[in-house]
Amino acid sequence: MLDDTVKALAKGKNFAALTTLLPDGQPQTQIMWVDADEEHVLINTEVHRQKFKNVTRDPRATVTIIDSGNPYHYAEVRGRVVETVRGEQARAHIDDLSQKYNGTPYQNPITSERVILKIAPARQHSH
Amino acid sequence: MLDDTVKALAKGKNFAALTTLLPDGQPQTQIMWVDADEEHVLINTEVHRQKFKNVTRDPRATVTIIDSGNPYHYAEVRGRVVETVRGEQARAHIDDLSQKYNGTPYQNPITSERVILKIAPARQHSH
Numbered sequence: 224m225l226d227d228t229v230k231a232l233a234k235g236k237n238f239a240a241l242t243t244l245l246p247d248g249q250p251q252t253q254i255m256w257v258d259a260d261e262e263h264v265l266i267n268t269e270v271h272r273q274k275f276k277n278v279t280r281d282p283r284a285t286v287t288i289i290d291s292g293n294p295y296h297y298a299e300v301r302g303r304v305v306e307t308v309r310g311e312q313a314r315a316h317i318d319d320l321s322q323k324y325n326g327t328p329y330q331n332p333i334t335s336e337r338v339i340l341k342i343a344p345a346r347q348h349s350h
Numbered sequence: 351m352l353d354d355t356v357k358a359l360a361k362g363k364n365f366a367a368l369t370t371l372l373p374d375g376q377p378q379t380q381i382m383w384v385d386a387d388e389e390h391v392l393i394n395t396e397v398h399r400q401k402f403k404n405v406t407r408d409p410r411a412t413v414t415i416i417d418s419g420n421p422y423h424y425a426e427v428r429g430r431v432v433e434t435v436r437g438e439q440a441r442a443h444i445d446d447l448s449q450k451y452n453g454t455p456y457q458n459p460i461t462s463e464r465v466i467l468k469i470a471p472a473r474q475h476s477h
Contacts, residue, residue, distance in 0.1 A: 238421045240367035240414055242377040245428075249472075250369040250377045252414040254424045285377040287367055294365045294418075297381045301372075350381075 225259055228349045229298040232288040233259035236323055239288045241266055243277035251277060256320045257288055263341040264288075264300050267317045270309065271335035278304040284342050298349035306341040313337035352386055355476045356425040359415040360386035363450055368393055369412045370404035378404060383447045384415055390468040391415075391427050394444045397436065398462035405431040411469050425476040433468040440464035 225233070233239070239257035242250045251274060258265040264286045268275055278284055282303040290296035308316075317337050321329035352360070360366070366384035369377045378401060385392040391413045395402055405411055409430040417423035435443075444464050448456035 238416070240369075240379050240381075240416075242367075242369045242379050242412070244375070244377065248371070248375060249410050249428050250371065250379075250412040251428070252367050252369050252377075252379065252412045252426055254367075254414060254416055254421055254477075283376050285369070285379045287379040287381060289365070289367075289381055289416075291421075294381055299379060301376050301378070345376075 224262055225264070225344060226347050226349070229264070229288070229300055229347050230259045232290060232298045232349070233257050233264055237288050237291045239266070239286050241274065242285045243274045244281045244283060245277060246280065256324055257286065258316070258320060263305070263343055265316070266340040266342065267313060267320055268338055268340065269333065269335045270338050275338060278340060284340070286342055296350065298347065300342065300344045301346045302342050302344040304340045305343040308339040308341070309336055313339045351389055352391070352471060353474050353476070356391070356415070356427055356474050357386045359417060359425050359476070360384045360391055362418070364415055364418045366393070366413050366415045368401065370401045371408045371410060372404060373407065383451055384413065385443070385447060390432070390470055393467040393469065394440060394447055395465060395467065396460065396462045397465050402465060405467060411467070413469055423477065425474065427469065427471045428473045429469050429471040431467045432470040435466040435468070436463055440466045
């Protein structure tokens with residue numbers, strides 16, 4: 224289960240630093256929209272992205288979610304991508320995220336296919 | 351050399367997601383104050399911290415600096431800790447950082463010893 228603080232940060236209008244591992248082990252860290260269900264941090268990306276290739280090869284990922292109102296308040300979730308969801312559900316989820324962040328459905332072009340990364344925590348804490 | 355955009359973000363009153371690698375290779379990502387010189391991103395930590403132990407063992411680090419005014423504007427620097435500086439210079443540098451972020455000298459207790467991590471970029475880009 225996700226901690227309540229982590230879940231609240233992930234469900235709020237906050238941004239996350241998503242880190243995945245490149246083939247040589249160097250970390251790749253990008254700023255992303257974020258969401259959560261009861262058990263996972265959720266990230267929505269596209270299947271042609273390097274970050275998706277990274278977690279397909281090595282599922283370890285770390286997500287640090289920063290409170291938009293206070294950068295000293297953040298949560299770090301270290302875990303693994305335990306499931307990926309493509310298709311209609313992932314397409315609808317990026318609309319939900321766009322509603323949260325922009326107040327409108329997702330309007331950017333989709334290059335390949337949206338995919339939800341479900342990240343299960345091995346360790347989670349907040350500062 | 352650091353790109354001008356990276357340098358400007360690191361010298362501004364912005365926060366960085368610093369990622370280092372734990373002994374098992376899992377990324378650790380924390381939100382930090384940040385600075386730069388002409389050639390390096392600079393992070394100031396203490397020598398008893400896990401992040402310092404991490405880079406002592408594996409110098410690879412990735413720093414993603416987020417524009418405080420616009421989270422869609424950020425720079426990612428993938429590189430290595432090529433030098434560490436302890437002693438008076440590191441103690442003075444945390445005062446400089448505190449002046450930038452808080453407008454006062456550093457007032458938190460120092461548990462062990464301050465240390466500057468000098469991170470040289472292997473790849474840098476901004477979004």
